[in-house]
Amino acid sequence: MSFSDDVRHELARVIPGARCCRIAELSAFYELAGFLLGANNQVLDFNNSSPLVARKILLLLKGLYPDLPTQVLVVKSRSRRAQICTVRVLGRGPAGQVYQDFKDQSVLGELEVPRKKCCRRAYLRGAFLSNGSITNPERAYHVEISTEQSRLAEKILEIMSSLGLDAGVTQRKGSLVVYLKDGGQIVNVLNLMGAHNALLRFENVRIMKDMRNQVNRLVNCETANVDKTVKAAMEQLEDIQIIDATIGLEELPPKLREIARVRLENPYASLQEIGNLMVPKMSKSGVNYRFAQIRAKAQQVDKLHTKY
Numbered sequence: 001m002s003f004s005d006d007v008r009h010e011l012a013r014v015i016p017g018a019r020c021c022r023i024a025e026l027s028a029f030y031e032l033a034g035f036l037l038g039a040n041n042q043v044l045d046f047n048n049s050s051p052l053v054a055r056k057i058l059l060l061l062k063g064l065y066p067d068l069p070t071q072v073l074v075v076k077s078r079s080r081r082a083q084i085c086t087v088r089v090l091g092r093g094p095a096g097q098v099y100q101d102f103k104d105q106s107v108l109g110e111l112e113v114p115r116k117k118c119c120r121r122a123y124l125r126g127a128f129l130s131n132g133s134i135t136n137p138e139r140a141y142h143v144e145i146s147t148e149q150s151r152l153a154e155k156i157l158e159i160m161s162s163l164g165l166d167a168g169v170t171q172r173k174g175s176l177v178v179y180l181k182d183g184g185q186i187v188n189v190l191n192l193m194g195a196h197n198a199l200l201r202f203e204n205v206r207i208m209k210d211m212r213n214q215v216n217r218l219v220n221c222e223t224a225n226v227d228k229t230v231k232a233a234m235e236q237l238e239d240i241q242i243i244d245a246t247i248g249l250e251e252l253p254p255k256l257r258e259i260a261r262v263r264l265e266n267p268y269a270s271l272q273e274i275g276n277l278m279v280p281k282m283s284k285s286g287v288n289y290r291f292a293q294i295r296a297k298a299q300q301v302d303k304l305h306t307k308y
């Protein structure tokens with residue numbers, strides 16, 4: 001099961017305690033996934049891909065209209081994996097009643113955007129359950145709710161913004177997609193919708209990822225240092241070999257001859273380690289200075305050598 005399914009299943013079980021919120025959540029289902037169908041508009045359908053969400057829609061509807069004639073249909077799509085669960089309000093009278101109640105919002109007694117914060121959160125949950133998805137945080141931080149209606153995209157944006165969420169909008173295949181990409185904002189939206197278990201899992205992944213990034217940064221830094229040490233050592237060995245092949249190492253002053261010998265015996269040692277092997281011990285900068293002198297000598301003899 002995907003992370004998105006987990007979140008959906010968790011939220012499908014959240015039934016708001018307050019009547020105002022139950023209406024607000026149902027209005028999200030109505031606006032995003034409710035359709036009046038039939039020649040005489042004799043049915044009102046609420047569609048969803050999850051049976052658990054369909055069950056929730058049914059509970060919310062029955063809570064509001066106890067005697068509503070309803071039916072639940074499950075249609076498997078041809079691709080087999082997907083299915084559509086439909087909560088159907090039967091009969092022209094009842095279907096029309098519910099449709100009209102939500103259309104002119106007499107049932108809500110509310111403005112276009114729910115006034116109370118509790119209801120805005122409930123609306124957001126309904127919108128997510130209807131048309132939303134969340135990417136597994138291991139892969140990416142992404143939450144989205146899509147709709148073909150620009151009015152609803154604006155409404156979702158406005159609600160998110162009023163709850164402190166800074167969402168973006170993009171277009172995809174004729175739909176408007178309202179999305180969040182920031183890890184912290186996704187934690188907030190999960191909290192606002194009431195997906196507390198998913199929130200904990202999301203946070204765990206986020207912490208692990210942060211730690212992994214930190215370790216990777218350290219390892220990369222360490223690798224860069226090792227590369228630098230090896231590269232410097234290779235250059236020093238090259239200088240020593242040039243001198244050895246031309247004038248011979250015995251021609252070097254004793255101080256330089258000694259450090260060249262130590263380098264030849266310890267090709268992978270860092271400057272610090274070379275310094276520790278010298279008698280008496282030498283500082284890193286002292287070692288560096290001697291290798292610079294060897295470099296100068298090597299360049300000098302190399303020039304002479306190529307001349308002849």
Ligand SMILES: [Zn+2]
Nearest residue numbers: 020021118119
């Ligand atoms: Zn409310």
